[in-house]
Amino acid sequence: MATPVRSGVPRPGRNPAFPLPSSPGASQEEIRRQNLGAVLRHVHVHGPTSRAELTTRLGLNRSTIGALAADLAATGLVTEEAPTTARRAGRPSLVVSPRSDRVYAHALSIEADRLRAARIGLGGRILDLREAGRPCGMSALDAVGPLADLVRDMERSVAADAVFVGGAVAVADTTRDPDGRIRIGGADEALGAALGAELAAGPGFVAADMADIAGLAEHVRGVAAGVDDFVYLHGDLGVSAGIIIGGRLVVGHRGHSGKVGHMVVNRDGLPCGCGSRGCWETEIGEAALLRHAGRDPAERAAVAEVLRAAADAEPTARAAVQQVADWLGFGVANLVNVVNPDTVVFGGYLREVFAAGADTVRRRLDEMALPASREHVRLQAAALGRDAPLIGAAELAFDKLLADPLNAGVAGQPGTGQADAPA
Amino acid sequence: MATPVRSGVPRPGRNPAFPLPSSPGASQEEIRRQNLGAVLRHVHVHGPTSRAELTTRLGLNRSTIGALAADLAATGLVTEEAPTTARRAGRPSLVVSPRSDRVYAHALSIEADRLRAARIGLGGRILDLREAGRPCGMSALDAVGPLADLVRDMERSVAADAVFVGGAVAVADTTRDPDGRIRIGGADEALGAALGAELAAGPGFVAADMADIAGLAEHVRGVAAGVDDFVYLHGDLGVSAGIIIGGRLVVGHRGHSGKVGHMVVNRDGLPCGCGSRGCWETEIGEAALLRHAGRDPAERAAVAEVLRAAADAEPTARAAVQQVADWLGFGVANLVNVVNPDTVVFGGYLREVFAAGADTVRRRLDEMALPASREHVRLQAAALGRDAPLIGAAELAFDKLLADPLNAGVAGQPGTGQADAPA
Structure with missing residues (x-):
């Protein structure tokens, strides 16, 4: 027999995350x-x-x-x-703090029916926040002008030595046209470029899907902090997911992963705005809840009413919420079988559906998902609420700085930040 | 206005893979x-x-x-x-070659109806290969004894200075009981430990899902070399997937990701061995093809006959293959919407279904998947064929050595490999 040698403990049941065949070497720098x-x-x-x-x-x-x-x-x-209070004898250790007052990002969101812009300091502090309506039919590109107005308005009160490190915009997957039809949109490359050009902002803007960005926020500062494998579900008019695996956002080809709202769950279901039929969002989007509750599916304002009525045990509203919760569990079971995350986080309007129908979601999950995958999975309501897209957008905007702090262009001394042709 | 500074080009449309909040520092060593x-x-x-x-x-x-x-x-x-032939003038550059003859891994597979064991040298060369039958109802743990016999048989002809660096076993997701029922199994922690104990092999054995391992093989040495985001679909009795995102295998909690065969695609479909109903594998597994072709769904040997008959344009067989191909496209569309890979690779028996029904698969995909996701996705037949599980298992087994070559326990000089209580 040949000579077996110890090569460390095996990692049974958990494959190593296999790296790329050729990784480059690391230098001192x-x-x-x-x-x-x-x-x-x-x-x-x-x-x-x-x-x-x-x-x-x-x-x-x-x-x-x-x-x-x-x-x-x-x-x-x-x-x-x-430190203000030293707890031990001897020379106290200096406390290192992020300069939230000086170093900041622009975090923007294009939501189903509003636009928001925030100035967020290093450390994640919201320094300023503005909002405007988004009329029906306004495309993401149409929103560039109004968003730039919000940003310019905020910039008026910024100190001269503050340093802008970049911006990001979270874009809702689905919008409604003036005729009431739901349209599939989402982030595209032109949007970031258009914002950068409009604001003459050197560092530019990154555009990304709302669910990806909100999922990132929950990962860094919310309910999924420290959880490496999780799925964040965002629902309003449409439904999409931010999928984080091994601590990294799954972006797919050109950022188009996580369009879980267009998994077909009901082959004989209703037509979807995407051209297919029986997509998950036709069963769990806001319009589905309104339909089951006997309301006009286009009347978004009624969603909160139906949820309140269900909480008050009004039978029709309650049945509507349970029906949506059942389909919610159905799709979650499929995602759990495919991705096997540690946690599924429910955000947007699905946060309320989950809160009201958690038992129904779990029952459907238990019926459909494999035991090995479903037994450990935690289902949780999102923690960051309506600010998640802004908080996540700031994280994206800070990413470049955090990856390479001294070469990200932040100037050598406070007050000497090099301008790069601001508007 | 504050001072915007250049922090590099934005990456529109493609979010950065966000790392964990705190990454440890790197040392010289x-x-x-x-x-x-x-x-x-x-x-x-x-x-x-x-x-x-x-x-x-x-x-x-x-x-x-x-x-x-x-x-x-x-x-x-x-x-x-x-080098044997120097192409330029001057001192030729030395050629570095892996010592396939000396450094090797054991690669095992527990397949639907057979067991295989290979000795694979560094560099991926198959040095030896043995096979035995796997009777109906034999569990993965029952297979430990027969697999160990195959390994011991191979070890008889191994040179004294050869070095064993570890082993891995690929386990089929689904098996058939003697009464014909399909059972869901898969890799578990006990299996690797049992193999390690049986063979008294210090480095131990890693157990992982067949599709994960075969997908890894296609990523390192097959049709998906250089492709960072892809889904490998393996089908025989059951169906599962190896999902590689950003060059890394998505393993999920305790290695249970990729159970795509248990996505429910047909709510009113047939009962599945997992206890649910209408799972994807009830529509695209071997039994589905046999059912549509009017054959006994338990008669595995007939699968090849049906595929041959379809190739000869026999109408019933052809319709059966097209029906399976249509459901294959249905599930692939859902995966493409969720994961948005660059490539989907078809392996196992699904390789043949795809080869015969590629147009049907693509048509269904075009009907159901979002344009942004489906337009770029390549559909490909697997390249490595029946050896993929063994080649992939060897990659898993070599992983520890490749991550830390000098500390993986391989001895200082050829011929002095330290034994670690071989059998």
């Missing part, structure tokens, strides 16, 4: 970049943190953390201050 | 480990490669590549030799 990013990301996500705690959390030694924090402070990305 | 792994993985996947080409491919400088290759050679993982 890249390590420094990674470590600067790790420190900045930590205080961005977790807030002010002492050097001592950073040392523990990031597994780097004290002198390395000290040097990294000093570099970030010199660039104006963080402050370092003595 | 880790860089060396990564680089050694990158060199070894390159020659493992691409075969003998000159130092000069490694320099180009991996983006490292010449002296670094030279030192890394020398370290790997000293450990007995690669050889370095002058």
Whole structure:
């Protein structure tokens, strides 16, 4: 027999995440970049943190953390201050804090019937927030002008030494035309470019799907923090998903993954705005609830009424919610069998449907999903509510800075930020 | 207005793969480990490669590549030799080759009706291959003894200085009981441990789902090489998928992702072995083809006959294949809407169904999937055929070595491999 040798413990039942066949080598410069990013990301996500705690959390030694924090402070990305209360004897460890006041992103959203724009500081603090209506039939590209107006309005009160690092826009998957028909839209490449051009903003704007962005927000700051494999379901007129696997957003080819609202669940179902029939969103979108409750499917304002009536045990409203919840469980079971996430998070209007019909969702899931997949899966209401798209958009906008803090173009000293042809 | 600064080009339409909030820092030692792994993985996947080409491919400088290759050679993982034909003037660049003869893994498969065991050398070369029948009703754990016999039989002809780095076993999702009922099984943790104990093999065995493993094989050495986002569909008695996103296998909680055969596609369909009804595999598994062709659904041997008859334009067989192909397209459309892969690969018996019914699959996909997702997606027959599970299992088994070549326990010099209590 040949000579077996120990190659470490096997990982039964859990395949390693197989990397690409050829990964490039890492240089000294890249390590420094990674470590600067790790420190900045930590205080961005977790807030002010002492050097001592950073040392523990990031597994780097004290002198390395000290040097990294000093570099970030010199660039104006963080402050370092003595803690207000020292708990132990000896020299207290400096506390590193993100400069939310100075470094900020623009977070925009194009929602079913409104537009929003926020200025969000490093660390995730909402510094300013504006809103405007979105008339029926307004396309995402049509929204560029009104969104730019909101942004310019916010910019009037920004300090001269503040630094804009980039922007992102969350786009709802589905809109309604003036004639009441539902149209499939979503983020496309032209939108980010158009916003960048309109605002003459050098760093530009990233456009992404609402559900992807809101899922990202729940992953970084919400109910799915620390959960590596989860599905965020966003529902209003349409239904789509942000799928995060192994801590990474599944984007698919050109960002078009997660169109779960167009899984066909009912082959003999109703026609869908996408041209197919019996899509999941024809069974669980807002229009389905209104239909079951005997209301006009185009009357969005009635959705809240139906949900309230169901909570008051009004029989028709209650049956309508349970019917939607049953189809919600049906599609979730399919997603659980395919993706096998640890958690499914319900957001948008589906948050309320889940809250009212959790037992029905779980019953259908138990009937349909495989035991190995369904037994562990947690079903949860979203935590961040209506701000999730804005919070997530800011995370996308900060991503470049967090990946490479010193080369993202933020100027060397506070107050000397280099302008890049602002509007 | 504040000072916008350049933070690089936006990535419109394609969200960055958002990393975990806190990533640990990288050390010198880790860089060396990564680089050694990158060199070894390159020659493992691409075969003998000159130092000069490694320099180009991996983006490292010449002296670094030279030192890394020398370290790997000293450990007995690669050889370095002058090329047999030098194409240019000057000193020829040494060629680095994987030591397929010396370093090997055990790749096992528990298939619907047979067991296989192969010895596969570094570089992916099949050095030896054995096969035994798998009687109806034999569970995966029951297969441990017969598989160990195959392994011991192979080990008799292994050179004394050969080094075993680990093993993996691919397990079919579905089996048939003696009474003809289909049972849902799959890989579980106990299986890898039982194989490790039976063979007293220190490195142990990883157990994983057949489709995950075959998908991995197609990703490393098959039709999906270089494709980062794809779905591999494996069908025989049952149907499951290996889903690779961003170059990584989606494993889900405890390895149970990709059970796509249990998406419910037909709410009023037939009962499934999983306890649900109308699962995709009731419409596209082998039994469905046999049913439509008027054959006994339990008679597996007839599947090939029906496929042949369809190729000869026999009307009943042809209609049966088209019906399965139509449901195949139905489920693929749902997967394309959810995951939005670049490529869908058809393996196992579905390879033949796709070959015969590609137009039907595509037609159904075009009817159901969203334009943005379906327009780019390539549909392809698997390339590796019946050896895919073994080739993929070897990749899993080599993974630990490729991640950390010098610390995976492979001894310092050829011929001095430390034994770890072989059988």
